[in-house]
Amino acid sequence: MITGSCLCGNIQYELRGDPINTAMCFCNNCRKSTGSVGMANSWYSKESLSITKGADLLRTYEDHAVDSGATVERSFCPGCGSPLIAENKIKFPGAVIVTYGTMELEEGQKWKPNLEYFCKRKAEWLGTPAETEKFHEL
Template sequence: MSVMLKGSCLCGAVKYEVSGDPQRFYHCHCSRCRKSSGTGHATNLFVANADLVFTDGKSLLKQFKVPEAKRFTRQFCSHCGSQVARYVPEIDGVVIPAGSLDDEIPIKPQARIFWDSRADWSCDGDTLPRHAEYPD
């Protein structure tokens, strides 16, 4: 299923469009996602065969990669700090922070990942599958 999704940052200066196949939609409870989001988990949509185009504010984009992390990078607006979509070469796809989307997501969250890293106070009460790390 190929879709077109539009998103933006909090201040609206950065706008993007992603077209591709939404394949995975996870709530991640790893410590990096918790620190990055300031909440109990980050919710990300993984889009395969994707094209990512920044329609506004590309010059405002900044990235932070945790040096020792294999895949963890944050792309964000340098004005407001909110995360936006980014291309991830290791998976040859686009990761979209779900909260940055302006459009409805065509699939529902599929799992909670890095569950064993979850903070005790974090959400717990749905029936989503739980994985200690990335699912197979």
């Protein structure tokens, strides 16, 4: 099991079972949403995720302006701004995308991506794990 929370801790969650995928996305929207070089995340089946604290606090921004044209529902903590969860119901129905940065990995719980999306937007100075499957877009 993996536990996680937003920065202020008012929203907490648990993840059970193995992720469907672990991914980096460098699209403009993931960069804006995180304020960083891209979004690192794990995809889980919806049943794997339990919001254990502050579920009623979670706010969702419906992101229509993704490079790919997909709609991504991006949920975040309105208190501290941490992006926690995203859903792309058209491309990945039944899956929930959980941000890596909000996970509290314990010793022995390692995270590394197996997929990279929107490599065309990736900063050229960023290193690349050799074993990831890479996509130009989504």
